[in-house]
Amino acid sequence: MSRKAIAIIFACIAVLAVVLAVMPRFWMGGSDGISGHGWAAYIIGAVMTVGLSGGLFFLTFYSARHGHDDIDRPDDPAV
Missing domain, CATH: 1.20.5 (Single alpha-helices involved in coiled-coils or other helix-helix interfaces)
Structure with a gap:
């Protein structure tokens, strides 16, 4: 890294x-204060959101770098 x-x-x-x-x-x-369960839910939600965002960004860049997003059409415009 x-x-x-x-x-x-x-x-x-x-x-x-x-x-x-x-x-x-x-x-x-x-x-009202937030209970321990509220804090746990808040932190788990934040971590899951960041993890999902990171995973989707990874998949986007991985797909683009390995040619999965390329347009697949013939070179001949008449076809």
């Missing part, structure tokens, strides 16, 4: 950590 990719991954993890650290402060101002 390149240094740029590692830097991007660490930056994403840092942003996620900041968001997770700040998020409870915003929700504490509300009338």
